[in-house]
Amino acid sequence: MIIATEVATRLAAAQAADGGAFPVAFFVIAFVKLFIVFNVIMVGVALITWLERRVCAWMQDRLGPNRVGPFGLLQPAADGLKNLLKEETYPATADRWLFVLAPMISFVPALLTFAVIPFASPLPTKWGEVSMVVADLPVGFLYILAISSLGVYGIVLAGWSSNNKYALLGGLRASAQMVSYEIAMGMSTVAVLLLMGNVTLSDVVARQQGSIVQWNVFPLTLAFFIFIVAAFAETNRVPFDLPEAEGELVAGYHSEYSSMKFSMFIIAEYLNMVTASALMATLFFGGWDIPFWARDNQAPWTWWLTALTAAMFFVKVFFFIFLYIWVRWTLPRFRYDQLMALGWKVMLPLALLYLTVVATAIWYLHDRLGWAYDSRFSLVMFGVNLALAVPLFLVLDRGRLVAGSVEEGRA
Amino acid sequence: MAITVKVMRRPTQETSYFVATLKGMLLTFSHLFRKKVTMQYPEEKATDDWALSSRWRGTHRMLTDEQGRAKCVACGLCPQICPANCIKLVPGEDEQGNRYPLIYEIDEFRCVFCGYCQEVCPEEAIHVGVHYENAEYERDRFVYDLERLCAQTHPVSTLWDPSDPKGE
Numbered sequence: 001m002i003i004a005t006e007v008a009t010r011l012a013a014a015q016a017a018d019g020g021a022f023p024v025a026f027f028v029i030a031f032v033k034l035f036i037v038f039n040v041i042m043v044g045v046a047l048i049t050w051l052e053r054r055v056c057a058w059m060q061d062r063l064g065p066n067r068v069g070p071f072g073l074l075q076p077a078a079d080g081l082k083n084l085l086k087e088e089t090y091p092a093t094a095d096r097w098l099f100v101l102a103p104m105i106s107f108v109p110a111l112l113t114f115a116v117i118p119f120a121s122p123l124p125t126k127w128g129e130v131s132m133v134v135a136d137l138p139v140g141f142l143y144i145l146a147i148s149s150l151g152v153y154g155i156v157l158a159g160w161s162s163n164n165k166y167a168l169l170g171g172l173r174a175s176a177q178m179v180s181y182e183i184a185m186g187m188s189t190v191a192v193l194l195l196m197g198n199v200t201l202s203d204v205v206a207r208q209q210g211s212i213v214q215w216n217v218f219p220l221t222l223a224f225f226i227f228i229v230a231a232f233a234e235t236n237r238v239p240f241d242l243p244e245a246e247g248e249l250v251a252g253y254h255s256e257y258s259s260m261k262f263s264m265f266i267i268a269e270y271l272n273m274v275t276a277s278a279l280m281a282t283l284f285f286g287g288w289d290i291p292f293w294a295r296d297n298q299a300p301w302t303w304w305l306t307a308l309t310a311a312m313f314f315v316k317v318f319f320f321i322f323l324y325i326w327v328r329w330t331l332p333r334f335r336y337d338q339l340m341a342l343g344w345k346v347m348l349p350l351a352l353l354y355l356t357v358v359a360t361a362i363w364y365l366h367d368r369l370g371w372a373y374d375s376r377f378s379l380v381m382f383g384v385n386l387a388l389a390v391p392l393f394l395v396l397d398r399g400r401l402v403a404g405s406v407e408e409g410r411a
Numbered sequence: 412m413a414i415t416v417k418v419m420r421r422p423t424q425e426t427s428y429f430v431a432t433l434k435g436m437l438l439t440f441s442h443l444f445r446k447k448v449t450m451q452y453p454e455e456k457a458t459d460d461w462a463l464s465s466r467w468r469g470t471h472r473m474l475t476d477e478q479g480r481a482k483c484v485a486c487g488l489c490p491q492i493c494p495a496n497c498i499k500l501v502p503g504e505d506e507q508g509n510r511y512p513l514i515y516e517i518d519e520f521r522c523v524f525c526g527y528c529q530e531v532c533p534e535e536a537i538h539v540g541v542h543y544e545n546a547e548y549e550r551d552r553f554v555y556d557l558e559r560l561c562a563q564t565h566p567v568s569t570l571w572d573p574s575d576p577k578g579e
Contacts, residue, residue, distance in 0.1 A: 055443070057449075058442065058443045058447070059439045059440075059442045059443060060442070061442060061445055061446070061447055061448050062447060062448070062449050063447050063449040063451075326436060326439065326440065327436070329439055330432070330435045330436050330438075330439045331432060331435065335416075337416070393427075393429055
């Protein structure tokens with residue numbers, strides 16, 4: 001619906017500018033952007049599966065896949081080919097229709113979310129300035145919240161339609177976990193939106209470009225912390241990968257899936273990782289902004305500026321993807337009650353409390369003192385965050401975050 | 412009745428999830444750059460700190476004399492001692508009265524690679540080999556006949572000597 005409205009307004013605007021002619025340029029440019037972004041992301045996801053296996057191997061003093069192609073880079077292609085050629089099995093008592101639908105439901109939203117993330121500075125062409133985002137929605141962030149919540153349907157339906165108790169338990173866990181952490185995630189991003197005063201992601205990026213201390217990670221350090229924990233939970237990654245805890249649930253919701261349908265769940269997981277990493281870069285690390293350099297913040301835009309900022313964005317996203325992999329091969333999995341306790345008893349109250357503090361600070365600095373949003377503003381906010389972080393990490397964390405599952409005297 | 416979980420009591424001041432996480436991540440990161448222990452098998456079959464033991468007992472080899480005939484005199488000790496009963500021996504005798512094997516077959520699927528055949532052989536003819544790459548496309552090919560046993564070229568096992576347990 002949002003997309004349809006957007007397309008309609010764009011069409012109307014373009015038609016008005018062209019004197020009523022059909023906006024061919026808009027369609028061609030949109031198609032080219034779609035094509036490039038889709039392919040870059042799909043190839044990127046394939047390479048991330050390779051990177052995950054290599055990094056995992058290195059952390060365990062092994063070499064990892066290095067046989068297919070140079071450095072094993074063609075391993076994902078071999079994996080894909082294998083998955084395509086494997087037998088597709090259907091459990092006898094499965095709900096056939098939903099069983100087929102579920103991988104698509106988890107795959108498509110994972111791909112859709114990337115549409116609103118700006119990945120480089122605008123590119124000047126002879127058809128006008130082209131913004132480097134597939135769809136620059138005015139409600140970009142709300143769109144991401146809406147679409148990323150859909151992914152859980154695929155997992156729940158996969159668990160349910162398989163007619164297998166382990167798959168069902170995996171699906172149940174996924175839904176409980178995603179619902180719990182979505183709230184903390186939403187609350188932490190509300191702080192960002194309060195500070196930015198906007199939900200358009202390109203404006204969020206533009207507001208962070210002033211200097212490096214205006215990257216939201218400085219004025220909103222704790223929001224970033226809450227967001228990254230919630231993002232790990234949302235993407236079902238270690239230490240929150242309970243939906244597929246193999247020790248207790250076989251393979252969780254995708255126990256009954258084989259060949260390409262299984263592969264689609266894995267691709268969806270990695271797509272979600274890419275999107276979450278891109279979101280972290282956009283919301284908290286200045287998007288495609290190049291730090292310590294003012295030239296990338298204003299017109300005239302050039303093609304090399306687009307290339308440089310795209311590279312910068314890639315570096316930031318890559319860092320978070322590496323962080324995902326790094327954490328996965330370091331931490332053990334949470335217990336289910338610990339996961340729920342952390343989500344509802346720690347993350348949610350923390351996010352709410354933090355939101356009130358941030359709102360008060362912004363009100364005081366902006367409305368009472370009349371400060372404009374600049375480096376001084378964000379440094380003061382950073383100070384507030386540090387003051388909050390000290391009790392959080394020094395006192396609250398001591399023996400409580402994970403152990404707090406059983407009341408005193410009952411164990 | 413609610414299920415309770417046993418929780419280890421630890422000193423509160425020393426337990427921190429963040430500190431433990433950061434320590435763990437530093438450790439895994441440092442491993443990224445350490446020397447890898449992987450041996451690239453088909454190209455590399457031994458490394459500085461690992462090689463196949465000379466006492467390894469693998470698929471058999473029959474040693475031959477200067478004329479290229481098997482050293483076996485068909486005494487029948489190896490089929491007698493074989494715990495897996497995998498050696499088939501049919502003895503023959505030539506005009507000078509020398510015994511030789513008419514048929515000598517080892518079923519490598521039945522073999523348990525104990526090495527008794529080598530220990531018991533008075534002529535030091537049959538040996539277990541220092542060898543492990545035995546893949547075949549057909550089951551029948553795992554019954555090694557005399558010709559094939561003589562044609563093997565891999566090194567033979569030194570076995571374990573009770574009087575010299577460390578192989579000195």
